[in-house]
Amino acid sequence: MNRQIPLVVCFSFGLMMFLQYFSTHTVARSLNLAILDYWQIIFAFTLILGVVSYIKVNMTKISRGIDRPYLIVGLIGMISMPIMALIWGIKADSPFMWMFENVQAPMASTVFALLAFFVASASFRGFRARSTQASILLGAALIILLSRSNLPIPYAENLSEFADWIRNYPSMTARRAILIGIGLGSLTTSLRVLLGIERTWLGGEN
Amino acid sequence: MSTIIIAQAFISTDRTGVFIISIIAILIVLYTTYFRNNKKPFTIRKINGLQAVEDAIGRATEMARPLLYTPGWGGDIQRPTTIASMNILSFVAEKTAQYDCDLVFPTHDPVIMSVAQEVVKESYSRTGYPDRYKEDNISYVSSSQFGYAAAVDGIISRTKPASIFLLGTFEAESLILAETGNSINAIQIAGTDSTIQLSFFIVACDYTLIGEELFAASGYLSGNKSILASVQAQDMMKVAIGLFVVIATIWATVESLSGNPLSNWWNF
Numbered sequence: 001m002n003r004q005i006p007l008v009v010c011f012s013f014g015l016m017m018f019l020q021y022f023s024t025h026t027v028a029r030s031l032n033l034a035i036l037d038y039w040q041i042i043f044a045f046t047l048i049l050g051v052v053s054y055i056k057v058n059m060t061k062i063s064r065g066i067d068r069p070y071l072i073v074g075l076i077g078m079i080s081m082p083i084m085a086l087i088w089g090i091k092a093d094s095p096f097m098w099m100f101e102n103v104q105a106p107m108a109s110t111v112f113a114l115l116a117f118f119v120a121s122a123s124f125r126g127f128r129a130r131s132t133q134a135s136i137l138l139g140a141a142l143i144i145l146l147s148r149s150n151l152p153i154p155y156a157e158n159l160s161e162f163a164d165w166i167r168n169y170p171s172m173t174a175r176r177a178i179l180i181g182i183g184l185g186s187l188t189t190s191l192r193v194l195l196g197i198e199r200t201w202l203g204g205e206n
Numbered sequence: 207m208s209t210i211i212i213a214q215a216f217i218s219t220d221r222t223g224v225f226i227i228s229i230i231a232i233l234i235v236l237y238t239t240y241f242r243n244n245k246k247p248f249t250i251r252k253i254n255g256l257q258a259v260e261d262a263i264g265r266a267t268e269m270a271r272p273l274l275y276t277p278g279w280g281g282d283i284q285r286p287t288t289i290a291s292m293n294i295l296s297f298v299a300e301k302t303a304q305y306d307c308d309l310v311f312p313t314h315d316p317v318i319m320s321v322a323q324e325v326v327k328e329s330y331s332r333t334g335y336p337d338r339y340k341e342d343n344i345s346y347v348s349s350s351q352f353g354y355a356a357a358v359d360g361i362i363s364r365t366k367p368a369s370i371f372l373l374g375t376f377e378a379e380s381l382i383l384a385e386t387g388n389s390i391n392a393i394q395i396a397g398t399d400s401t402i403q404l405s406f407f408i409v410a411c412d413y414t415l416i417g418e419e420l421f422a423a424s425g426y427l428s429g430n431k432s433i434l435a436s437v438q439a440q441d442m443m444k445v446a447i448g449l450f451v452v453i454a455t456i457w458a459t460v461e462s463l464s465g466n467p468l469s470n471w472w473n474f
Contacts, residue, residue: 022225024218043317050316050346057345067364104350111352111359115378118385118410126409175401178417182399184231184443185421186286188436191235193289197432198424200293201283201321 007196014194054078077103140166231443238439239432248434255395255413256426259294262369262393263301272308272343273298274367276383277374278398279354283317286421287399291374292325293424298371299329303338311344312361314354319346355379359386372396372411373420376403384410397423 017035020028055078058071084096091097129135146153147163192198217225266273275295281288295311302309309326313319323344330339347357359382362370370387372380372394380396380403387394388410396407397415407414415423418440425433454472461468 018228022218022221046316046320047349049320050349053316053319053346057342060342067360070360104353107356108350108352111356111382112378114382118381122381122385122406122409178401178404180444180447181416181418181440182401182421184440184447185290185418186399187231187443188235188440189286189290189421191232192433192436193286195236195239197239197430197436198289198293200296200325200424201289202324 003199003202006202007199011194011196014190051078140170231439234442235436235439238435238442248431248438250422250426250434250437253415253419253422253426255397255415255419256423258393258395258413259298259371259427260301262371262395263298263305263307265393266302266368267305267307269368271368272310272365273302273369273371274310274312274358274362274365274387274392275371275373276312276358277318277322278372278376279314279351279379280377280400281375282315283321285375287375288318290421290423291397292321294371294373294420294427295322296325296329297424297427299326300333303330303333303335306335306338308340309343310361310365310367312347312354312358313345314347314349314351316346319344351377351379355382358383362386362390362392366390367392370394372407373398373415375399376407381406381410387411 013035016031020032023029055075058075062068062071062075081096081099084094084099088094088096123141127134127138127141129138143159143166144163147156147160153159189198193201263273275298277288277291277295283289299309301307311319311322311326313322323341326344327336327339327341330336348354355378358379362383363386367387367390370383370392372383372387373396376383376398377400380398380400384394384396384407394411395413395415396411397420398404398407399417399420401417404414404416408416422437422440424430425437450472457472458468
């Protein structure tokens with residue numbers, strides 16, 4: 001019974017959402033909006049769950065002395081930001097926004113900036129010509145790189161056209177084949193969940 | 207007549223084609239799952255990434271280091287990719303329970319955290335080792351994309367997991383996580399539904415599940431006949447799409463060579 005109720009709810013809502021997608025009727029539209037509103041409400045409650053879990057896990061680790069400095073910084077940030085928002089609001093000149101613009105945003109940009117170095121190191125490994133396929137990949141990458149650079153190369157216009165051809169035909173063909181596989185995989189996975197064949201999301205098989 | 211008018215009022219005419227195709231696809235899945243799955247055993251081609259799952263868990267056990275599993279920042283629990291990832295997590299958790307290996311699961315979404323806790327707890331109970339389950343190892347870290355990336359990077363750098371599973375929906379954080387894992391020489395198995403991030407994973411990880419392989423994983427790992435039957439349905443639909451593309455291409459080529467205006471019956 002514990003498993004059957006969620007399965008029935010899942011099937012009913014899945015079927016309802018599937019059917020409403022194909023309808024422009026006002027009943028279908030309002031049903032979709034109502035479900036999206038409920039989803040937002042549920043999400044707000046799950047955030048509380050996340051915050052409680054974050055505090056509990058970090059407090060346990062701090063008491064055991066595991067990664068103490070990092071966890072204390074994380075906890076201070078998590079507690080201080082909502083307090084600042086509640087006391088001084090979130091307007092442009094508030095302490096909350098100052099912290100957001102001068103602490104959080106630069107930290108996020110720093111992590112994002114790591115990508116530049118990681119792309120270089122990953123490309124170095126990926127473009128080693130160890131086999132015929134890897135050599136073709138290296139050649140295609142060189143053509144794309146040269147076509148997008150400002151270097152004074154002969155036949156730059158033809159190279160650019162050839163690079164576009166690589167992107168629009170061989171590359172796009174492979175990408176679409178993968179996308180078709182992903183689309184069909186998503187469809188069958190969704191159906192398995194709706195029909196109750198796949199029950200892992202409930203925690204188990206039975 | 208009145209029934210037709212009511213039906214027309216409910217069904218959007220510009221989505222009729224998609225509706226018909228969806229119904230055909232559903233019927234194929236239902237047919238293979240409920241009517242064909244008892245006739246003969248299904249065989250599925252060898253998928254190296256899934257063959258390596260047990261080796262990766264064994265490696266972590268032998269090195270007495272944890273195993274890190276994360277579903278990425280891009281998806282929530284409604285996404286089929288996340289559901290597929292939870293299916294693989296169930297299998298991985300069964301093995302980590304048997305081998306008494308620590309399974310660390312950081313995530314960006316509290317709902318995914320709750321589902322993962324249930325999945326792992328059930329897997330540990332199923333294998334007979336409920337006492338080995340550690341709830342704190344499955345935790346929410348941050349909803350911010352780079353906050354999540356920094357937190358998982360930190361966990362990787364400090365705990366140095368022997369094996370890393372990056373299975374789910376990933377965005378720009380994919381390469382940051384994969385390269386950090388590569389820097390500590392962890393064996394990495396990745397899979398995602400994002401074609402852009404797939405190229406990063408192919409370069410930085412040891413094994414990559416490409417597209418549909420991620421969705422076929424639960425059938426492959428569990429050997430469940432009904433799930434394998436739905437994978438067969440996928441193949442049947444793929445053949446049908448292939449045929450459709452070939453016929454439409456020949457049709458368009460012949461029409462353009464004959465000088466007639468192009469028809470567009472294949473657009474829906």
